[in-house]
Amino acid sequence: MFSFFKKKSPSPAEPSSTPAPDAASAPPTDAAPAADAPKGGGALGWLRKSLGSQDAAAPQAQPAPELAPPAVAEPTPKPEGARQGWMERLKSGLRKTGSSIATVFTGTQINDALYEELEDALLMADTGVKATQHLLGDLKRRVKEAKATDPAAVKALLADALADLLRPLEKPLVIGEHSPTVIMVAGVNGAGKTTSIGKLTKHLADHGMSVLLAAADTFRAAAREQLGVWATRNTVEIVSQEGGDPAAVSFDAVSAGRARGKDVVLVDTAGRLPTQL
DSSP states (O other): HHHHHHHHTTTGHOOOOOOHHHHHHHHHHHHHHHHHHHHHHHGGHHHHHHHHHHHHSOOOOOOOOOOOOOOOOOOOOOOTSSSOHHHHHHHHHHHHHHHOOOGGGGSSOHHHHHHHHHHHHHHTTTOOOHHHHHHHHHHHHHHHHHOSSSSHHHHHHHHHHHHHHHHGOOOOEEEEEEEEEEEEEEEEEOOHHHHHHHHHHHHHHHHTTOOEEEEOOOOTTTHHHHHHHHHHHHTEEEOOOTTTEEEHHHHHHHHHHHTTTTTTTEOOOOOOOOOOO
16 A cells, blocks of 8 residues: 555646656757658759759750961961072972073073072973983073173073083994894983984985884883874884783894894884983
8 A cells, every 4th residue: 555655646746747848848949850851852953953053054064176286387488588508499489380591591690599409400391310410500600701691691601501511422223233223212201212213214214224113111101002103104114012012022023123124123112311211
């Protein structure tokens, strides 16, 4: 019985324990916004919303423009009065088309510019470096000795210098030492080799010599047909092979000329530079 009253004695403290549920229920009032927060994306929903609004408001990213290459500074042009080197003048001469030696002497003065232009023209004509230097030195000496003041007179002096330079190589055309006499015509492209063969054939035929032509130019298109026209005009025979080897054509022509008793065999060759002979 006494134990019963001891158990009931704590009941007056119930009023003090009843506020405990109130204290436990107090956090929901503070957590109420947190309970609604998942609808907005959790505790970071406000941040996500703000970022989303910024993304929506931000314009779409445009592709980066291609970077232009850095501008290259243009070289400062040289004054016209400055003397150019030999290599620069040679490069400048190679860019010219249709230049000839005759156009060099159209000026009114005999000066360094005239000799420089003449040097370019000679080099463009495949005269060679050594021959060009020799001709220029000889020409300057002749101009000084003749006291020439007109560019036209310089042109005549240049012709004399060229003739004197080639005179040691001059040889008479002797026909009959060998049977047949073989003449091979060589030169640069467009020098007129085939045309010269046609004229030489006419000259030899008029002097009573029998001529045989060899079409050894198997490189240029229609070269065989062109030489055939000259053979027909001069009423002479021709040896040719379509797509044949030049050496084989020449050998067959010389053998045919010896067998047929021809006096002269003229061999037409493909164009090549003097360094390729």
